[in-house]
Amino acid sequence: MEKFTIMTAIAVPLDRANVDTDAIIPKQFLKSIKRSGFGPNLFDEWRYQDHGEPGMDNSKRPVNSDFILNKPRYSGAKILLARDNFGCGSSREHAPWALEDYGIRVIIAPSFADIFYNNCFKNGLLPIILSEKEVNGLFSTVEDNDGFQLTVDLEHKKITGSGSEINIDISFELDEFRRHCLLEGLDEIALTLEHAQDISVYEEKQKEITPWLY
Amino acid sequence: MSAKTLYDKLWDSHTVRENDDGTSLLYIDRQLIHEVTSPQAFEGLRIANRQPWKLSANLATPDHNVPTTDRDKGISDPISKLQVDTLDNNCERFGITEFKMDDIRQGIVHVVSPEQGATLPGMTLVCGDSHTSTHGAFGTLAFGIGTSEVEHVLATQCLIQKKSKNMLVEVNGLLNPDVTAKDVILAIIGKIGTAGGTGYAIEFAGDAIRSFSMEGRMTLSNMAIEAGARAGMIAVDKTTIDYVKGRPYSPTGEQWEKAVEYWKTFYTDGDAKFDKVITLSAGEIKPQVTWGTSPEMTMAIDETIPDPLQESDPVKQEGMVAALKYMGLTAGKPISEVSVDVVFIGSCTNSRIEDIRAAAEVAKGKKVSDSIKQAMVVPGSGLIKQQAENEGLDRILLDAGFEWREPGCSMCLAMNADRLEPQERCASTSNRNFEGRQGQGGRTHLVSPAMAAAAAIAGHFVDVQSLNKTV
Numbered sequence: 014m015e016k017f018t019i020m021t022a023i024a025v026p027l028d029r030a031n032v033d034t035d036a037i038i039p040k041q042f043l044k045s046i047k048r049s050g051f052g053p054n055l056f057d058e059w060r061y062q063d064h065g066e067p068g069m070d071n072s073k074r075p076v077n078s079d080f081i082l083n084k085p086r087y088s089g090a091k092i093l094l095a096r097d098n099f100g101c102g103s104s105r106e107h108a109p110w111a112l113e114d115y116g117i118r119v120i121i122a123p124s125f126a127d128i129f130y131n132n133c134f135k136n137g138l139l140p141i142i143l144s145e146k147e148v149n150g151l152f153s154t155v156e157d158n159d160g161f162q163l164t165v166d167l168e169h170k171k172i173t174g175s176g177s178e179i180n181i182d183i184s185f186e187l188d189e190f191r192r193h194c195l196l197e198g199l200d201e202i203a204l205t206l207e208h209a210q211d212i213s214v215y216e217e218k219q220k221e222i223t224p225w226l227y
Numbered sequence: 228m229s230a231k232t233l234y235d236k237l238w239d240s241h242t243v244r245e246n247d248d249g250t251s252l253l254y255i256d257r258q259l260i261h262e263v264t265s266p267q268a269f270e271g272l273r274i275a276n277r278q279p280w281k282l283s284a285n286l287a288t289p290d291h292n293v294p295t296t297d298r299d300k301g302i303s304d305p306i307s308k309l310q311v312d313t314l315d316n317n318c319e320r321f322g323i324t325e326f327k328m329d330d331i332r333q334g335i336v337h338v339v340s341p342e343q344g345a346t347l348p349g350m351t352l353v354c355g356d357s358h359t360s361t362h363g364a365f366g367t368l369a370f371g372i373g374t375s376e377v378e379h380v381l382a383t384q385c386l387i388q389k390k391s392k393n394m395l396v397e398v399n400g401l402l403n404p405d406v407t408a409k410d411v412i413l414a415i416i417g418k419i420g421t422a423g424g425t426g427y428a429i430e431f432a433g434d435a436i437r438s439f440s441m442e443g444r445m446t447l448s449n450m451a452i453e454a455g456a457r458a459g460m461i462a463v464d465k466t467t468i469d470y471v472k473g474r475p476y477s478p479t480g481e482q483w484e485k486a487v488e489y490w491k492t493f494y495t496d497g498d499a500k501f502d503k504v505i506t507l508s509a510g511e512i513k514p515q516v517t518w519g520t521s522p523e524m525t526m527a528i529d530e531t532i533p534d535p536l537q538e539s540d541p542v543k544q545e546g547m548v549a550a551l552k553y554m555g556l557t558a559g560k561p562i563s564e565v566s567v568d569v570v571f572i573g574s575c576t577n578s579r580i581e582d583i584r585a586a587a588e589v590a591k592g593k594k595v596s597d598s599i600k601q602a603m604v605v606p607g608s609g610l611i612k613q614q615a616e617n618e619g620l621d622r623i624l625l626d627a628g629f630e631w632r633e634p635g636c637s638m639c640l641a642m643n644a645d646r647l648e649p650q651e652r653c654a655s656t657s658n659r660n661f662e663g664r665q666g667q668g669g670r671t672h673l674v675s676p677a678m679a680a681a682a683a684i685a686g687h688f689v690d691v692q693s694l695n696k697t698v
């Protein structure tokens with residue numbers, strides 16, 4: 014998993030509550046045998062004017078230019094500003110896979126659905142919970158200032174940003190264990206691999222006892 | 228040292244380290260891989276730029292999506308084909324041994340691995356498939372895992388696990404003729420229920436269990452998961468060791484001697500304690516037929532379909548009413564008067580050589596009833612198919628009117644082209660009679676291979692014993 018320490022990027026404001034995982038990545042894309050490549054179909058029903066199916070050439074599909082992700086001023090965004098209960102619905106891990114594949118690394122919202130929140134950490138995404146008021150503030154700042162960039166600093170648990178007459182400085186909370194895993198880029202496999210020495214010692218011992226398995 | 232159960236011994240001998248939160252890092256000796264639950268695991272390895280920890284621990288074969296006819300034409304459904312192609316590519320790329328679709332050793336993972344001697348006593352074995360419990364028949368700790376765990380095992384050869392409780396299921400006494408391992412496991416599930424083993428690892432013991440061949444023991448352990456237990460196991464004895472001997476992955480020479488000594492230690496110590504003990508008397512078990520949509524809804528062939536009104540628990544009663552409705556059955560009717568449309572002999576529960584022999588013995592010199600739309604036999608592996616053909620079993624079955632297919636999961640879960648039409652009634656040797664399992668609206672009755680063959684001949688469920696009198 015990719016480490017997350019500090020990042021400065023454009024934030025795209027998705028002004029809807031209860032965005033569910035089927036909206037994030039519609040069910041027809043779940044037949045895929047992959048865990049990457051979902052990015053072009055992130056928010057498929059909102060992003061395109063036609064109905065998407067796996068295997069289509071997405072670059073040739075009619076784009077919905079009103080959808081926020083399609084606005085040129087937000088291109089290259091790595092931060093998603095969202096509303097309450099983001100990621101509700103089915104438990105599909107394809108939702109964080111799609112966000113990550115698109116390039117999103119941080120999601121800021123007043124609340125998240127539980128399973129989605131957990132799935133984010135397994136896939137190197139940082140979901141940040143702020144108060145309603147703070148999220149509202151970020152929405153207006155980003156909407157009112159073209160090209161405004163936010164800096165998310167996981168080490169110091171801070172969100173900052175500055176422009177003429179604007180100075181953002183918000184602290185956020187995060188479980189220590191999760192923060193450690195993200196900072197180090199550790200997933201569950203990486204955590205087990207921290208005990209690689211123990212595993213090798215076990216194998217050496219077993220080679221004596223059950224040599225036919227080695 | 229305190230007395231240990233078989234499960235305790237398997238667990239302790241594979242613990243790499245104990246974590247502070249009560250979980251353990253458990254070493255996995257063997258991982259079996261098939262096309263459905265592995266693609267994202269390989270993809271994960273690739274993205275993280277990781278290599279398999281121990282290549283030789285893995286063995287792969289496609290089974291769920293493979294066609295059981297016209298193999299040379301390939302797979303017609305593009306999504307199925309892509310899954311199988313992906314498995315081929317992943318195995319090639321990472322260097323994992325795979326028995327491909329055109330390899331005689333290909334078949335259902337849970338049939339192939341024991342056949343190759345890749346399942347050995349005293350080991351831990353996992354697969355992204357719930358019926359991995361099958362391999363417990365060898366005195367092996369074997370259980371099913373999810374895709375992220377498949378990746379975890381590929382990358383680390385370990386899993387983070389919490390230990391289950393110990394349950395003993397003892398079947399003592401002498402079995403009646405024509406009562407098979409399938410009938411015994413259905414009777415066990417009927418007694419303890421599909422959640423009876425939840426949170427436990429089950430050990431099957433008793434002289435009736437000891438009397439089973441390895442094929443029978445695998446049928447039994449295969450369905451431990453239907454009793455809610457992730458793992459079911461049987462202690463190592465002479466039957467186990469005789470079966471394992473001389474198989475391709477089995478040790479030889481000096482190592483064989485050493486292995487036998489080691490394997491013999493995998494039994495439960497006399498004074499070890501179980502958290503729960505269930506006892507059945509073998510003599511009371513009759514050939515079974517399931518009547519509902521859960522494996523616990525089972526009955527003996529000479530009984531009548533149960534009446535929900537006799538059930539005092541309102542939740543169970545409701546479940547029975549719904550099951551009878553789905554199955555199109557009425558309470559009070561003898562199950563032997565229920566006619567069958569389709570017969571399926573196969574799946575990781577009952578597709579081994581003994582199962583095919585049992586079906587052929589019933590079918591010999593008889594004809595499948597005209598009322599049967601389809602009766603098919605799907606061997607569990609290419610090698611079993613070959614052996615059956617060498618024994619002339621295919622001829623007996625074909626002459627009787629059965630279809631003789633290529634190996635795979637087939638109509639067990641209808642992921643390939645083999646499936647039931649809505650409302651079709653099937654006598655099936657598989658392990659799950661859930662709604663829609665064998666095709667949308669299809670009605671599944673779980674039975675033993677002999678009982679399935681008998682139903683094909685009679686056109687309805689019938690006691691194998693009395694078949695000769697009725698036909």
Ligand code: SF4
Pocket residue numbers: 290291335337356358574575576635636639640657658
């Ligand atoms: S035969 Fe059926 S139960 Fe067994 S692995 Fe295949 S699909 Fe699963």
